[in-house]
Amino acid sequence: xxxxxxxxxxLASLVVVLGVTLITLILMDRTxxxxxxxxxxxxALRPEDIEHLRENLGLDRPFYVWYLTWLGSVLxxxxxxxxxxxxxxxxxxxxxxxxxxxxxxxxIVIGVLVAVPLGVIGALRRGSKTDHALTxxxxxxxxxxxxxxxxxxxxxxxxxxxxxGLPWLPSSGAYSAFNGGxxxxxxxxxxxxxxVLSFFYTxxxxxxxxxxxxxxxxxxYIRTARAKGMSERRVxxxxxxxxxxxxxxxxxxxxxxxxxxxxxxVEVVFGWPGIGKLAFERALQYDxxxxxxxxxxxxxxxxxxxxxxDLLYGALDPRIRYx
Amino acid sequence: xxxxxRVAELDMPAAGVETAAARPAQxxxxxxxxxxxxxxxxxxxxxxxxxxxxxxxxAPVFSAVLTHYQPQTINLDQTFARPGATHLLGxxxxxxxxxxxxxxxxxxxxxxxxxxxxxxxxxxxxxxMVAGYYGGWIDDVLMRLVDTVxxxxxxxxxxxMSILFRPNAVTLAAIVASVGWGSVARLVRGExxxxxxxxxxxxxxxxxxxxxxxxxxxxxxxxxxxxIVAASxxxxxxxxxxxxxxxxxxxxxxxxxxxxxxxxxxxxxxFHSGFLVAFPGITIFVTVLASNIFGNGVxxxxxxxxxx
Numbered sequence: 244x245x246x247x248x249x250x251x252x253x254l255a256s257l258v259v260v261l262g263v264t265l266i267t268l269i270l271m272d273r274t275x276x277x278x279x280x281x282x283x284x285x286x287a288l289r290p291e292d293i294e295h296l297r298e299n300l301g302l303d304r305p306f307y308v309w310y311l312t313w314l315g316s317v318l319x320x321x322x323x324x325x326x327x328x329x330x331x332x333x334x335x336x337x338x339x340x341x342x343x344x345x346x347x348x349x350x351i352v353i354g355v356l357v358a359v360p361l362g363v364i365g366a367l368r369r370g371s372k373t374d375h376a377l378t379x380x381x382x383x384x385x386x387x388x389x390x391x392x393x394x395x396x397x398x399x400x401x402x403x404x405x406x407x408g409l410p411w412l413p414s415s416g417a418y419s420a421f422n423g424g425x426x427x428x429x430x431x432x433x434x435x436x437x438x439v440l441s442f443f444y445t446x447x448x449x450x451x452x453x454x455x456x457x458x459x460x461x462x463x464y465i466r467t468a469r470a471k472g473m474s475e476r477r478v479x480x481x482x483x484x485x486x487x488x489x490x491x492x493x494x495x496x497x498x499x500x501x502x503x504x505x506x507x508x509v510e511v512v513f514g515w516p517g518i519g520k521l522a523f524e525r526a527l528q529y530d531x532x533x534x535x536x537x538x539x540x541x542x543x544x545x546x547x548x549x550x551x552x553d554l555l556y557g558a559l560d561p562r563i564r565y566x
Numbered sequence: 567x568x569x570x571x572r573v574a575e576l577d578m579p580a581a582g583v584e585t586a587a588a589r590p591a592q593x594x595x596x597x598x599x600x601x602x603x604x605x606x607x608x609x610x611x612x613x614x615x616x617x618x619x620x621x622x623x624x625a626p627v628f629s630a631v632l633t634h635y636q637p638q639t640i641n642l643d644q645t646f647a648r649p650g651a652t653h654l655l656g657x658x659x660x661x662x663x664x665x666x667x668x669x670x671x672x673x674x675x676x677x678x679x680x681x682x683x684x685x686x687x688x689x690x691x692x693x694x695m696v697a698g699y700y701g702g703w704i705d706d707v708l709m710r711l712v713d714t715v716x717x718x719x720x721x722x723x724x725x726x727m728s729i730l731f732r733p734n735a736v737t738l739a740a741i742v743a744s745v746g747w748g749s750v751a752r753l754v755r756g757e758x759x760x761x762x763x764x765x766x767x768x769x770x771x772x773x774x775x776x777x778x779x780x781x782x783x784x785x786x787x788x789x790x791x792x793x794i795v796a797a798s799x800x801x802x803x804x805x806x807x808x809x810x811x812x813x814x815x816x817x818x819x820x821x822x823x824x825x826x827x828x829x830x831x832x833x834x835x836x837f838h839s840g841f842l843v844a845f846p847g848i849t850i851f852v853t854v855l856a857s858n859i860f861g862n863g864v865x866x867x868x869x870x871x872x873x874x
Contacts, residue, residue: 255710262714270726382862386855388806390813391847394833398843402836507721508810519721523814526725538722545717 245557249550256546263542264535265310271531272306280326280529300326300531313535322539323532327525332536335521342417343517345429347506349437351495354444359491361445362452363484369457377449384446393439393512400435415514436513440506444498451494456487489559496552598791601867608863611856615801618853622672629670635663637670638821646839655845658828659835664842667823668849674812674824675853678739679804683797685743690750691793695781697751698758709755715748728816738817742807750796754789761788791868798864802857809850825850 279297282288288296297303301312316323322332365377397414404411413419413432459465460483468478507519514520518537525533592600603609621628629635633654641661649656655664697708724741731737761767762785770784811817812826820827828846835842 255713258710259714259717262710263718266714266718267722267726270723274726274729382858383851383855385858386802386806386851388809388813388847388850388854390810391829391843391850394829394843395847397833398836398840402840406837508814511814522722523725526722527729534722538718542717 245554249554252550252553256550259546260539260542261314264314264538267538268306268310268313268531268535271526271529271534272309275302275529278529280531281328302531309531313532317539322536325525325530325533327528327530327533332532335533336518336536336540339516339518339521342515343506343510343519345417346433346436346440346510346515346517347498349433350440350444350506351498353437353441354448355491355495357441358445358448359452359484359488361449362487363456363479365449365453366456366460366487367479377453381446381450384442387442389439389443390508390512392442393436393509396435396438397512417516436509436515439509439512448491448494452487452491455490456483459483459487462486486560489556492555492559493552496548496555498548594791598868602863605863605866608860608866611859611863614856615853615860618672618856619676621669622676625670625673629666633663633666633669635666637667637823638662646835646842649841656839656841658842659831662823664828664845667828668825668846671823671825671828671846671849672853674735674818674822675805675808675826675850678735678742678808678818679801679857681736681739682742682746682804682808683800685739686746686750686800687793687797689743690747691754691786691789693747694751694754694756695758695785695789698755699762699777699781699785705755708751712748712751715745718745720745724811724816728811733811733817733819735818738808738811742804742811746800746804750793753792753796757789757792758785761785795861795865795869799858799861802854802861805850805854805857 279293279302280300282293282296294303301309304312313323322336324331325335361377365374368374400412401414402411412434414435417432418428419432460479465478465482468482469475473482506515506517507523509515510517510520511523518540522534522537522541525537629637635653639662641657644653644657644661645659647653647657647661649664653663653665655668657663658667693708693712697705723745727741727744728738731741733741767780767784770780775784808817809824809826809829812824813829815827815830818824818827820830825846829843832839832842832846
């Protein structure tokens, strides 16, 4: 049953992967014009060299031929070489992916650690001043532009502190260019971008946990647990919270695509050398191979995230059956 | 075609029920409006949005009467002026008045947001309704299309499309809507699937109504509450997306002022003019906050099942 379900989902997602990569390629092909990627590196090129380069990159052929060629090599595990700098696309992606994972994973963990207690408090003290304050904060959290919050944090914690001779936080990059790269250095660089991302997650998830918790606490089995004299603490945490957390899994799974596109703005503001920034820069340069490689991985992540969320959901909640 | 006599027959029992009721009949729309009016915070937020919309429409009047500057007038003697009597919210690196640019920027932000919502709703509703109503392979094809659209990392689409169509307010709205319609289509399809099972649809079909009439006259009104809620909750999110695109240089291009592109350069002037970063951000924040609060109010009023 489960195997068949996963197999069917997998087949359906193959269609989506093909669709997404094809749309991306068509858009690039339609917008590129006569530009040949990488051409600006070498202003002394003669017209025949440019023509030669075009042929080398396969850009003289129609997009569907290019697509099939690309697809063929991807099926052999070869993502090709960047059209801009010539290095393997896969090594580009594997270079940047750890940085992105570091940032997003930190933000998600902090987000959950903060959101769960806040959501539970809001639900247990429904209607109290604390609850209202939490509601206001989370509604506000929805309305803050991420890039602006990033800029303001840099203004306060990097610029202003530094101008006043106080210890300040680095505003850009994942580690210091000189003598950097040890654990403390990375943590220092991580603080500001992770704060922005996790603030966003927290405001979203704490509301969610609050309403999920409220719903669970009104169930019959909670009344039963109370009626048999179980301590309130055990009722809330053992029976309530465990069930209230189930839907959160789906929500976190849905954040996986954010690994690429959601964190992009934060990566750009903080100069974070992640996969989103890579995609952004390379799309502006029409680096076909790199963009297609990142798109491929990003789409796989979206699909894997959704599937993983569904499966975990079923594992945590035996009431759910796969049809 | 439905003859007038048959419609009259169908209408009669309904009229009978109305007269039989003790209190005056209150339509769903009246009830929702009453619920919305009772929500003071929501109404205040709605009024604020309305005021901002008026400011956006009358931007030329405001900049002539209130600030006495034009949004693109450069004055190199007045660069980086602090907020004060001459420049209420200061001036930027070219001596342009920040308040004037914010007022004109409202045209872009609100205009694009409303247009995007309108486009996404139109396309999404059409696709969702056709998919839900006809079902079968049409449904399969359309929903796989929706899956694909929702699985594309949106930012690629924005980057590539913003190069394809040199973004002005209209094309930018089209670009953002090209992703936004997907979730609307899913929402509408879900509603249609449940509504089309009801007896009145069977009744309407049995008297020979055509598909198009069924969809427009009978399904659409039932989907409308969901659409109103989606629209009012969507405006704030789209203002945020649009501002981020402008900030990244993918949206409205300078010198046309927008709240997002006013922040693009501000990062370079951190060290002496932090206010250039603060004001556009606060404007975006307040506007989105008001839209979200109003959107929540609309949701509670029009779709009380979802009250959170």
